[in-house]
Every structure is written in C-alpha cells, then in structure tokens.
Amino acid sequence: MKKVTKEVLLKWYEDMLFWRKFEDKLAQVYIQQKVRGFLHLYNGQEAILAGALHAMELGKDKMITAYRNHVQPIGMGVDPKRVMAELYGKATGTSQGLGGSMHIFSKEFNFYGGHGIVGGQIPLGAGIAFGDKYHDRDAVTLTFFGDGAARQGSLHETFNLAMLWNLPVVFCVENNGYAMGTSVARTANHTDIWKLGLGYEMPCGPVDAMDPEKVAEAMHEAIERARSGGGPTFLELKTYRYRGHSMSDAQKYRTKDEVAEYQKIDPITQVKQRLLDQEGVTEADIKKIDKRVKERVAECEKFAEESPYPEKSLMYDAVYEQEDYPFLPSKL
Ligand SMILES: Cc1ncc(C[n+]2csc(CCOP(=O)(O)OP(=O)(O)O)c2C)c(N)n1
Ligand SMILES: [Mg+2]
Numbered sequence: 001m002k003k004v005t006k007e008v009l010l011k012w013y014e015d016m017l018f019w020r021k022f023e024d025k026l027a028q029v030y031i032q033q034k035v036r037g038f039l040h041l042y043n044g045q046e047a048i049l050a051g052a053l054h055a056m057e058l059g060k061d062k063m064i065t066a067y068r069n070h071v072q073p074i075g076m077g078v079d080p081k082r083v084m085a086e087l088y089g090k091a092t093g094t095s096q097g098l099g100g101s102m103h104i105f106s107k108e109f110n111f112y113g114g115h116g117i118v119g120g121q122i123p124l125g126a127g128i129a130f131g132d133k134y135h136d137r138d139a140v141t142l143t144f145f146g147d148g149a150a151r152q153g154s155l156h157e158t159f160n161l162a163m164l165w166n167l168p169v170v171f172c173v174e175n176n177g178y179a180m181g182t183s184v185a186r187t188a189n190h191t192d193i194w195k196l197g198l199g200y201e202m203p204c205g206p207v208d209a210m211d212p213e214k215v216a217e218a219m220h221e222a223i224e225r226a227r228s229g230g231g232p233t234f235l236e237l238k239t240y241r242y243r244g245h246s247m248s249d250a251q252k253y254r255t256k257d258e259v260a261e262y263q264k265i266d267p268i269t270q271v272k273q274r275l276l277d278q279e280g281v282t283e284a285d286i287k288k289i290d291k292r293v294k295e296r297v298a299e300c301e302k303f304a305e306e307s308p309y310p311e312k313s314l315m316y317d318a319v320y321e322q323e324d325y326p327f328l329p330s331k332l
Contacts, residue, residue, distance in 0.1 A: 002054060003222040004213050006279040009271055010289070012054075012212050016046040016268045018293045020073035023078060025297050026070065026087060030247050034305075035087045038116075039101050040068045044242040047267035048174055049075050051215025052142055055223050062132075064112040064125045065144035068174075068241075074143075077109040080296070081303040089107035090307035097310045098318055110139075118179075119145060119152030122171070126162045129226075129294045131168035140226040142219075148179020150193050159200045159234070168226040170219065171197075171234045174209070176241040181253040194236035202234050209237035210265045 002008070023041045030039045042049075045068070053075045063229075070087070074080045076078055078094060085181050086093025094104050103114040112128060115121040125143025132139040149155070150173045162169055173193050177184060184191050197204025203225065207218040213235060222233035240262040244251050263269075275281035 001217060001248070004054075004216070006275070006281070008054065009242060009279060010281070011273050012050045013268065013271045013275060013286075014293060015053075016050050016073065016212075017272065017290065018296060019046050019049065019074065019201065020044060020268060021293055021297045022074070022084070024302065025301055026084070027243070027247065029088075030299070035101065036089065037100050037102075039087075039247045040245065041243045041247075042068050042071050042241070043082050044262065044266070045174060045176060045209070045239045046071070047207050047212040047270075048144075048172070048215055048237050048239060050267070051209075051217075052172075052219050054216040055219035056140075056142065057223075059110075060139050061223070062110040062112060062128055062139055062141040063144070064121045064128065064141065065114070066118065066121060066146060066149065067114070067116050068146075068319070069102065069104050069114045072108050072293075073104045073109060073111040076106065076111045078104070078106045081300045084300040085197060085307045088304040088307070090304055091310040091314075092303070092307040096314060096318065098314065112141075119149035119154050120147060122149065122152065122155050123158045125171070126158045126167055126169055129162070129167040130165065132169055138222050138227070142169060142170050142172060142223075144172045144174055147173060147175040147177070147184050147193055148182065148187070149173075150175075150196060151179075151187055155196065158274035159197065160294040162232045163202055164198045166229070167176065168229075169232045170222040170226060171202075171232060172219075172237055173235070174237050174239055176239050178241070178245065178253065180245045181249070181251075183253065186231075192236070197234035200228060202232050203284070204234035204236070206238055207235045207310065209239040210262070210267050211270060212267060266314040 029035050049072055063072055070083055074083055082094050083104055086099055089097040091097055100115045105113045120146055125141050129141040175193055194204045194206050208214045218235050225233055244258055
C-alpha cells in the first residue's frame with residue numbers, strides 16, 4: 001500500500017473536513033428550503049471514503065453507492081461546485097439539476113451513483129465488475145451499501161454469482177449502526193454482518209472504519225485481490241453517522257450520549273491529533289487548512305446560488321425517446 005506520509009495525513013484531514021463542512025452547508029440550505037426532497041448526510045463516515053480513495057487507482061477503478069452520496073463523487077474527481085448545484089436543482093449540476101440529492105452520477109469520473117432503492121446498487125456493482133471482466137478491462141468496482149441493505153435478498157444472489165464468476169468487486173457494508181431508526185441488533189440474530197460472506201467462501205472481515213488508515217489497509221488488500229484475479233471480498237466497515245437518517249428524523253431511537261461516545265473517536269479529530277502529536281504540524285497550520293476549507297465551501301454555495309435553473313424544455317428532452325413508439329407522438 002502507498003505509505004501513509006505526513007502529506008497523506010494532511011490530505012485526509014483537509015478532504016474529510018471539506019466533505020463534513022460541505023454537508024453541514026447542505027443541511028443549512030436545506031432548512032432554508034433551497035435544497036428540496038430528501039437529504040441523507042455522511043457526517044461521521046468520512047474515514048471510509050478517505051481510506052478507500054487511498055487504496056484505489058483513480059481513473060481506473062469504479063465506485064457505486066446508495067443515496068448517502070454527495071461526497072464520494074467529489075473524492076473521485078467531480079467538481080464540488082457541480083455537486084452542490086445539482087442539489088440546488090440548477091442547470092450547472094452534475095445531471096443538469098434533474099437528479100438531485102440521491103442521484104449524483106459521473107461516468108467521466110467512474111462514479112456510478114447515487115441509488116435510492118435500498119440494496120439496488122449491490123447487483124449493479126457486480127454487473128459493472130462483470131462488464132470489466134468480460135471486456136478484459138483493468139478495473140475494480142467498490143460497491144458500498146448500508147447495514148440495512150445487507151439484509152436484502154439481492155445481496156445473496158449477487159454474492160453467489162460474484163464468487164461463481166470470480167468478479168473484480170469489493171463489497172463494502174457501511175455499518176453505521178442503524179437502518180433509519182432500526183438498530184443492527186434489532187435486524188438479525190447476530191451483529192457481525194461480515195459473516196454473511198462465509199456462506200459463499202468469500203474473503204471477509206470487520207474493519208475499524210473510524211480510522212482512514214485501517215480502511216485503506218483493508219481496501220488495499222481487497223482491491224489487490226480483485227485486480228490480480230482473486231475475486232470478491234466483503235468488508236464490514238464499522239462506522240457511525242452523527243446526524244439523523246435524513247433531515248426529517250427526530251432520532252428517538254438513540255441517546256445523545258451514544259452520539260457523543262462516537263464523536264470522541266471522530267475520524268477528522270483522530271487525524272488532526274496525529275498530525276499535531278507525531279508530524280510536527282502546528283495549530284497555526286491547521287487553522288490555515290480550516291480557513292481554506294471554509295472558503296472552498298463558500299465558493300460552492302455562491303456557484304450554486306448564482307447558477308440558473310434549467311430551461312423547462314429539458315423536462316421533455318432528457319427522457320427516453322423512441323421515434324417509432326406507437327402510442328404517443330415522440331415529443332409530447
Ligand atoms: C427497497 C427499499 N426499501 C425501503 C426503503 C426505505 N428506506 C430508505 S433508507 C432505508 C434504511 C437503509 O439503511 P442502511 O442500509 O443501513 O443505510 P444507511 O441509511 O444507514 O446509510 C430504508 C428502509 C427504500 N428506499 N428502498
Ligand atoms: Mg445503516
């Protein structure tokens with residue numbers, strides 16, 4: 001694995017802080033009703049993305065996830081201004097404002113969404129890997145899903161075929177403790193989700209996902225296995241989300257103390273402390289990064305605010321069209 005140097009730690013700190021603040025801004029503008037529909041935030045889970053990106057080969061490898069999907073495309077290379085504009089429903093957004101929060105997508109940067117159907121992306125991730133294997137392309141697909149999604153039947157069909165066909169895919173369950181208000185303990189008779197891989201003889205195991213380095217190590221091993229023809233891996237990334245499931249969540253299913261316990265091992269604070277204690281970074285250096293992050297988030301907000309809404313005609317153009325469709329004129 002690429003060494004975790006001071007530069008890597010500094011990048012992790014800045015990236016994770018940017019993702020956190022970017023989403024804090026989204027929460028704020030959501031309350032002002034500038035962003036509509038659903039909004040599921042990633043606060044607390046950032047070490048997963050930081051560690052995964054460290055282990056991936058950007059430009060080759062691919063990623064697919066669920067609806068908690070605003071910061072992953074940014075990590076893969078999409079301009080964050082375009083992600084924020086998409087959430088605002090503006091024409092400059094990643095899907096010209098037609099997708100919105102749950103549907104960020106970028107073929108250019110190998111980010112395959114953004115899926116609202118719980119577990120829907122599990123077979124799709126294996127399908128992408130199947131395509132790469134079939135066409136002999138050097139690529140590994142990281143397929144992310146939640147602890148709730150892990151209980152969908154489609155996971156089992158997918159695991160079975162992914163092993164049978166030896167696909168270059170890494171299945172990553174982001175176990176943040178809850179599926180909406182349902183805790184993992186209330187979902188099944190055991191809480192070690194990684195064990196679901198055992199029935200398929202898929203290499204599998206748990207990972208402390210509050211630490212980006214631990215995530216990077218596990219991801220590296222899994223990605224290398226897939227790249228060298230060794231097939232799928234299933235990782236259980238143990239994490240936590242600080243905010244509610246979505247913006248409308250009274251959070252009656254957990255205590256404030258529980259959230260505070262996880263905030264003590266917050267990935268951003270952990271990396272910051274390591275920089276201060278072991279890498280000779282000063283509080284003044286950290287302040288400079290914090291300031292830069294604030295400015296970058298403000299730039300995204302300004303861009304989204306000032307961008308135009310799409311033309312109404314886009315509603316009719318950006319749909320499937322078949323010239324010889326027999327029942328309707330081809331353009332409504
Ligand atoms: C097939 C399907 N069933 C139910 C829902 C409603 N729903 C949306 S999110 C969610 C919880 C999923 O939790 P988890 O997989 O743990 O992901 P997390 O939100 O924690 O990231 C549910 C039940 C849905 N979107 N799709
Ligand atoms: Mg969950």
